[in-house]
Amino acid sequence: MSEQVLAALALYGEPALFLVATLASVGIPLPVMLLLIVAGSLAAQGTLNFGIAVAAAVVGSVAGDQIGYAIGRWGGRRLTGWLTRLMGDAKRLEEMDNRIRRWGAASIFFSRWLVTPLGPWVNLTSGLAGYSWLQFTLWDVLGEALFAVLYLGFGLAFSDRVQAIESVLGDLTWALVGVLAAAVIGWKLFAKKTAPPSAARSV
Amino acid sequence: MALAFVLAVAATIFFGVRAGRQARHIRERNEDIRGWMSVPFIAHSRHVHEEPLFRAIGVAPNRRDHRPIRDIAHEERVPVRQLIGELETAIAQEANAQKESSPPR
Numbered sequence: 590m591s592e593q594v595l596a597a598l599a600l601y602g603e604p605a606l607f608l609v610a611t612l613a614s615v616g617i618p619l620p621v622m623l624l625l626i627v628a629g630s631l632a633a634q635g636t637l638n639f640g641i642a643v644a645a646a647v648v649g650s651v652a653g654d655q656i657g658y659a660i661g662r663w664g665g666r667r668l669t670g671w672l673t674r675l676m677g678d679a680k681r682l683e684e685m686d687n688r689i690r691r692w693g694a695a696s697i698f699f700s701r702w703l704v705t706p707l708g709p710w711v712n713l714t715s716g717l718a719g720y721s722w723l724q725f726t727l728w729d730v731l732g733e734a735l736f737a738v739l740y741l742g743f744g745l746a747f748s749d750r751v752q753a754i755e756s757v758l759g760d761l762t763w764a765l766v767g768v769l770a771a772a773v774i775g776w777k778l779f780a781k782k783t784a785p786p787s788a789a790r791s792v
Numbered sequence: 793m794a795l796a797f798v799l800a801v802a803a804t805i806f807f808g809v810r811a812g813r814q815a816r817h818i819r820e821r822n823e824d825i826r827g828w829m830s831v832p833f834i835a836h837s838r839h840v841h842e843e844p845l846f847r848a849i850g851v852a853p854n855r856r857d858h859r860p861i862r863d864i865a866h867e868e869r870v871p872v873r874q875l876i877g878e879l880e881t882a883i884a885q886e887a888n889a890q891k892e893s894s895p896p897r
Contacts, residue, residue, distance in 0.1 A: 595828035596860035634836050636858065749837045752826075753818045760811035767804030774797040781793075 591620045595627055602631075603641050607649035614653025616709035621650075622740055623755045629744020630751045639745065646737035647730070650701070654712050654729050661716025668717075693720050694728050701732025702739060704766055825876045827862030834861070834879060840886040848882030849875055 597605040606628055613619040625646060632639040660668065697715060700707040715725050740758075747754040823837045832855060835842035846853040851864060861879070865872040 592826070592828045592862070595826075596862065599828065599830050599833065599858045599860055630833070630836070634832065636832075747818075749839065750818055750823060751837070752823050753814065753821065757811050757814045757818065760807045760814065764804050764807035764811060767800050767807060771797060771800035771804060774793060774800055778793055778797060
């Protein structure tokens with residue numbers, strides 16, 4: 590799949606970038622990170638226009654995210670039922686709902702450019718939780734713009750090393766996710782240890 | 793939860809060290825040629841002129857030819873691996889020629 594997508598980018602340029610960014614944001618597993626780096630490299634070689642490539646990537650990704658949000662928000666009872674079953678029970682869905690309301694902006698922004706595999710899931714759950722469309726779109730556009738500029742920029746700067754830079758960035762992303770996970774779990778462990786005995790029992 | 797914490801720290805160290813190691817050698821290793829790459833893209837990655845590469849695979853040199861080499865292989869009815877081999881040979885020859893023609897420092 591990755592070969593076909595990259596070949597399409599070389600052949601059709603920005604329209605291919607737009608289409609792949611949209612499909613990936615809806616949840617189809619496509620190598621968007623490598624695609625953006627290669628697009629940056631093609632811009633460095635004069636094959637693509639950097640500004641148009643950024644616009645195609647941002648508009649495509651935001652369009653895909655909006656589809657996910659709309660499915661979550663107006664997908665109806667069947668989807669809610671399916672997600673409830675997926676989450677375990679209604680109580681867990683309610684917990685997720687509360688989490689989205691509490692961490693909505695951060696989860697939307699960071700899932701656009703840092704923990705991108707979570708993006709489609711966050712779109713669906715944001716819609717399902719009734720998170721404000723305006724707020725969703727604001728953080729979505731900011732996150733997707735950062736993602737596009739960052740990775741196209743890497744491609745532009747390391748235009749002769751696209752596969753190597755993608756590999757380094759992939760590992761760095763997972764290292765960052767590890768840091769975040771360790772910080773959250775560490776903080777919870779610390780809170781549990783320092784909580785008074787009665788509170789600790791109730792946790 | 794303690795196990796999850798240890799796993800998160802271990803993953804951070806593993807991926808961090810691997811990223812650092814790769815980043816250190818990023819300029820030393822050549823990019824592998826893949827089927828999705830076009831001839832001008834390969835020439836740019838390997839810092840050689842594209843004309844000898846086009847000629848090596850029997851295609852008329854054209855800067856605007858962005859066909860992936862797997863499509864060229866398909867049209868020429870040759871395996872992609874064979875085309876990659878021919879390109880690697882041409883790149884090595886071109887790199888040598890460029891080295892010889894550049895004035896000594």
